Amino acid sequence: MTFPHRHLLGIEQLSAPDLTRLLDLADTFLEISERPIKKVPTLRGRTVINLFMENSTRTRTSFEIAAKRLSADAVNISGSGSSTSKGETLLDTARNLEAMRPDIVVLRHSASGSPHFIAQRVGCAVVNAGDGAHEHPTQALLDCATIRKHKGRIDGLEVAICGDITHSRVARSNILALSRLGARVRVCGPGTMLPVGIEAMGATVVRRLDDALDGADVVMMLRIQKERQGAPLIPNTREYARTFGLGPRNVGLAKPDAIIMHPGPINRGVELDPAVADGSRSVILDQVTYGVAVRMAVLYLLGGGIEVSTSGGSAGSDAEKRS
Amino acid sequence: MNYVLRDGRIIDPTSKRDEEADLVIENGRVTRIGRGLRAPAASREIHCKGLLVTPGFVDLHTHLREPGQEYKEDIASGTRAAAAGGFSTVCCMANTTPVNDCRAVTDLIVRRAREVGATRVFPVGAITKGLGGAELAEMAEMREAGIVAVSDDGLPVMNAELMRRALEYARTFGLPVVQHCEDKHLAAGGVMNESASSTRAGLKGQPSAAESVMVARDLELVALTGARYHVAHVSAAASVRLLREARKRGLPVTCEVTPHHLTLTDVVCCGYDTATKVAPPLRTQADIDALKEALADGTIDAVATDHAPHSLVEKDVEFDLAAFGMVGLETALPLLLGLVEDKVITLERAVYLLTAGPAQIFAFPEAFGTLIEGVVADVTIIDPAARWTVQREALLSKSKNTPFHGRAVLGRVKATLVGGRIAYDGSGELAQPGEGKG
Numbered sequence: 001m002t003f004p005h006r007h008l009l010g011i012e013q014l015s016a017p018d019l020t021r022l023l024d025l026a027d028t029f030l031e032i033s034e035r036p037i038k039k040v041p042t043l044r045g046r047t048v049i050n051l052f053m054e055n056s057t058r059t060r061t062s063f064e065i066a067a068k069r070l071s072a073d074a075v076n077i078s079g080s081g082s083s084t085s086k087g088e089t090l091l092d093t094a095r096n097l098e099a100m101r102p103d104i105v106v107l108r109h110s111a112s113g114s115p116h117f118i119a120q121r122v123g124c125a126v127v128n129a130g131d132g133a134h135e136h137p138t139q140a141l142l143d144c145a146t147i148r149k150h151k152g153r154i155d156g157l158e159v160a161i162c163g164d165i166t167h168s169r170v171a172r173s174n175i176l177a178l179s180r181l182g183a184r185v186r187v188c189g190p191g192t193m194l195p196v197g198i199e200a201m202g203a204t205v206v207r208r209l210d211d212a213l214d215g216a217d218v219v220m221m222l223r224i225q226k227e228r229q230g231a232p233l234i235p236n237t238r239e240y241a242r243t244f245g246l247g248p249r250n251v252g253l254a255k256p257d258a259i260i261m262h263p264g265p266i267n268r269g270v271e272l273d274p275a276v277a278d279g280s281r282s283v284i285l286d287q288v289t290y291g292v293a294v295r296m297a298v299l300y301l302l303g304g305g306i307e308v309s310t311s312g313g314s315a316g317s318d319a320e321k322r323s
Numbered sequence: 324m325n326y327v328l329r330d331g332r333i334i335d336p337t338s339k340r341d342e343e344a345d346l347v348i349e350n351g352r353v354t355r356i357g358r359g360l361r362a363p364a365a366s367r368e369i370h371c372k373g374l375l376v377t378p379g380f381v382d383l384h385t386h387l388r389e390p391g392q393e394y395k396e397d398i399a400s401g402t403r404a405a406a407a408g409g410f411s412t413v414c415c416m417a418n419t420t421p422v423n424d425c426r427a428v429t430d431l432i433v434r435r436a437r438e439v440g441a442t443r444v445f446p447v448g449a450i451t452k453g454l455g456g457a458e459l460a461e462m463a464e465m466r467e468a469g470i471v472a473v474s475d476d477g478l479p480v481m482n483a484e485l486m487r488r489a490l491e492y493a494r495t496f497g498l499p500v501v502q503h504c505e506d507k508h509l510a511a512g513g514v515m516n517e518s519a520s521s522t523r524a525g526l527k528g529q530p531s532a533a534e535s536v537m538v539a540r541d542l543e544l545v546a547l548t549g550a551r552y553h554v555a556h557v558s559a560a561a562s563v564r565l566l567r568e569a570r571k572r573g574l575p576v577t578c579e580v581t582p583h584h585l586t587l588t589d590v591v592c593c594g595y596d597t598a599t600k601v602a603p604p605l606r607t608q609a610d611i612d613a614l615k616e617a618l619a620d621g622t623i624d625a626v627a628t629d630h631a632p633h634s635l636v637e638k639d640v641e642f643d644l645a646a647f648g649m650v651g652l653e654t655a656l657p658l659l660l661g662l663v664e665d666k667v668i669t670l671e672r673a674v675y676l677l678t679a680g681p682a683q684i685f686a687f688p689e690a691f692g693t694l695i696e697g698v699v700a701d702v703t704i705i706d707p708a709a710r711w712t713v714q715r716e717a718l719l720s721k722s723k724n725t726p727f728h729g730r731a732v733l734g735r736v737k738a739t740l741v742g743g744r745i746a747y748d749g750s751g752e753l754a755q756p757g758e759g760k761g
Contacts, residue, residue, distance in 0.1 A: 090641055091639060091640065109641070110643075111641035112526050113525075113526070113642045114641050116594070116595050117595055117641055117642070131525070132525050132526070132643070172522075172525060195521075195522040196517055196519065196528065197518055197520075197522045197523075198519075198522050199519075200522070200523070201522065
């Protein structure tokens with residue numbers, strides 16, 4: 001069975017079976033990271049370029065480790081700000097990289113739609129590692145994988161996503177992925193951080209945090225993205241923490257077995273009290289662990305690892321049998 | 324050369340003519356209209372059976388990019404594109420480099436248009452020096468040099484006091500003030516319309532209120548000053564509602580709409596095609612419905628193209644970084660005829676919106692947009708049955724930034740005459756020497 005997509009541009013293009021396949025595959029790849037020798041030959045000889053035009057530590061490292069654990073050659077390129085700061089356009093940068101014949105380019109960029117723009121103009125596979133306020137598909141996949149591990153399912157769950165929804169690509173990808181897999185998603189935040197028409201993507205808007213938490217199986221807290229906001233959207237972080245922060249005071253409104261998630265980086269004491277971030281319900285570090293497995297699954301499917309894995313008898317072929 | 328346009332369906336909204344007849348052109352003017360007319364001496368016949376013969380189109384909103392941005396367009400290429408679209412008159416906006424904010428620049432544009440222009444060109448002068456929004460531009464001298472309106476198009480006049488003074492000052496010289504309505508603060512950073520589509524695309528939106536709050540403010544300033552005011556490229560349902568009310572109050576206000584705001588919704592921006600990035604942004608179906616209603620009921624007086632050529636340098640980039648604007652001269656007619664086919668407006672109304680409607684809005688030196696005996700022979704000949712597909716490579720404009728590439732359309736310009744001369748000849752037949760049927 002071949003994966004019916006050449007690129008991973010967003011959750012938008014993925015069907016529920018596509019999502020389930022990626023999650024199943026991630027589950028099998030998870031085990032590789034627990035081995036003493038954390039490497040399989042699946043993508044040996046393939047080249048993955050991580051083109052990060054916007055700051056990132058977690059996601060870039062996660063993609064790099066994922067590529068290396070599949071034996072791909074991983075190259076990291078970091079550019080600060082937009083590509084135009086050096087006078088070279090993003091398109092020229094991408095075309096130059098393409099001329100070095102990579103198999104996959106993983107792109108993070110501050111402009112929404114940049115991966116789509118590049119994917120139409122280069123020959124290699126393109127993975128969206130976060131584009132502006134649009135999508136962050138591998139984050140949603142790792143969140144779904146984490147939820148599935150802890151809850152055993154996604155279908156029928158009540159998921160609350162709280163914070164700066166307007167500027168969050170994580171929220172958008174999660175709304176799409178979770179609703180496609182049968183969860184009910186509520187979004188919550190101050191009115192200045194709730195984008196117009198978010199309901200059309202499959203979320204219910206809740207104004208007060210208490211109502212968002214009420215009966216939730218999963219609570220996903222988001223950071224205030226000051227770097228993406230123009231005019232200030234809240235008076236200050238003190239008032240925000242009091243009205244939209246999750247702490248011991250209100251965490252009990254969620255279901256007793258609810259899990260607490262955060263895509264990171266956390267602003268401790270703003271959206272998340274340390275007692276909750278580090279508490280027993282927090283699965284934040286599981287998310288990071290799953291990040292590597294999910295990205296291995298993505299690189300595997302887009303990197304054409306199937307032929308190699310069959311001859312090598314690697315985890316990849318096992319994964320194929322399972323899916 | 325004199326011409327007889329034989330047996331065409333002549334549509335002239337001003338004289339309410341809609342009949343099959345002959346039209347005789349002598350010495351650059353329309354001299355006779357009627358059936359079975361005898362050809363004058365030294366004339367050629369153009370066979371127009373089955374074709375529409377209308378006044379030459381008048382575009383109130385064109386960016387010719389000369390002086391200063393000739394790599395995008397120049398007066399020669401822009402007016403060739405205009406003539407191919409059926410336009411015999413274009414009004415070019417002031418946001419050139421340098422800005423058309425003084426007599427010297429107006430003179431330059433008028434002279435270049437005389438030398439190389441395929442159509443008539445009337446410059447629009449800036450409202451403020453350098454489009455800076457701070458000091459009034461030299462409207463009196465520009466008026467002497469030939470401007471027909473003033474506008475800071477591309478930028479709004481944000482300062483209400485300055486806008487008041489601009490209205491008062493322009494009124495002195497009989498110049499309408501054309502506003503690009505966009506509240507800078509509400510629109511800041513927005514690259515498309517704010518809606519469920521912008522949320523889905525993760526692109527920063529501009530609310531339609533960014534336009535309508537400025538329309539509302541300006542209408543109060545018109546009431547204060549009594550000056551002639553024209554809203555460029557109206558796009559929002561709320562703006563149309565305000566303008567309709569203002570007309571009922573008797574305020575001297577007019578507005579134009581572009582073909583693209585009548586035919587495309589903001590959903591098309593979700594593919595990140597930078598050809599769809601335009602100011603004001605493409606809006607929602609509800610806005611389109613309101614615009615169509617206003618087209619039909621007379622609230623909107625003109626269709627204007629806002630032809631805004633940009634090169635690949637500005638357009639083959641990330642959506643956030645791309646320039647606003649799309650070319651429109653060569654697609655305006657078929658897009659409007661599409662509305663006729665869909666029974667949104669009548670054919671006569673469509674012709675009016677491209678001719679007599681716009682011709683009455685700016686301070687033109689003579690009567691354009693009508694076909695009656697004695698007027699200059701600006702005439703457009705249209706094949707209403709031609710079905711064709713828009714191809715960006717086939718556009719005569721230097722720039723190819725159209726979102727309509729690949730669109731199947733109905734109705735095509737066969738020829739455009741400007742002052743009795745053939746400015747565009749789509750079939751290539753009219754350029755042949757000698758007598759005979761065209």
